[in-house]
Amino acid sequence: MDEDMIQxxxxxxxxxxxxxxLNDPYVFQRIDDVPFFNTxxxxxxxxxxxxxxxxxxxxxxxxxxxxxxxxxxxxxLALQNDRTQAVVRLLRFDEGLVRVKGTEDLTPLHHVVQTGNVDPLIKLLAVCPEAIEDVTVRDETVFHLAVKNDMFEAFQVLVGWLPRSCHESADRWEEELLSWVDIGGNTVLHxxxxxxxxxxxxxxxxQVNY
Structure with missing residues (x-):
């Protein structure tokens, strides 16, 4: 990306x-052809x-x-830089952005759990509850990440959200995700x-069988 585009x-x-x-109508197409790019x-x-x-x-x-x-x-990046309004506008464009997997298969939801930022955590769960199913490259759930990073408030929010969720898969999530085993063979309680x-x-x- 040239200096004018960056600017x-x-x-x-x-x-x-x-x-x-106007000067180069194909500028974005060339960028889109590059697999990984800071657009x-x-x-x-x-x-x-x-x-x-x-x-x-x-x-x-x-x-x-x-x-x-x-x-x-x-x-x-919007979450990493605490750009709340940017996050809101991106969600308005595409709620599925919550599930985009980045390095080590970490999604935006994984990021907010690791940082313990509860407000965006609640927002992301509200717009895309299915994102709670996503696991990292080490098969870690959001619950694993909350405990591993000592984000107890985020863990409380996640556990409390499950029984209140109206999603049809909520009961299955509570049973499966809280007893999920990561790549090291550990559940959340381990x-x-x-x-x-x-x-x-x-x-x-x-009620969870562990």
Missing amino acids: SAQTGDINLLYELI QLHVAASAGHIEFMVEMVKLKPTFARKLNQAGFSTMH IAAIRNRPRVYANFPN
Whole structure:
């Protein structure tokens, strides 16, 4: 991406964006042909330039799911940089962005669980509850990640959300995901025992067979 393109995204200059398109109508197509690329949409989402980001999504929707060279999507970057409004607008465009897998198969939902940021966690679950099924390259569920990263509040939110969810798969999720075994053969309760986290036991649903 040339300097003018970078500048347009970093500054949120929509006029400059269209000047560049006028000079080179195929500029986005060439970028889209590259498997991994830090597009203008990635840059704008990281910087929180909402209007520019929305304009880019309209012009090139495929950029929203594209991974950059570090294995991050636009949603990953918006969350990493605490760009709440960017996250909201991206969700309005495509709720499925919550399930885009980046490096090590980490999704945006996995990211907010690892950081313990409860507000976006609740938002992401509300718009895309199916994302709770996604596991990492190490077969870790969101529950594994919450306990491994000592994010107890996030763990409470996740466990509390399951019985309140109206999704048709909620009962299955509660049974399967809380007894899920990661690549090391550990359930969530195994991880809690290894890390000596008794609060996890106190908040664990009694009906789950583990």
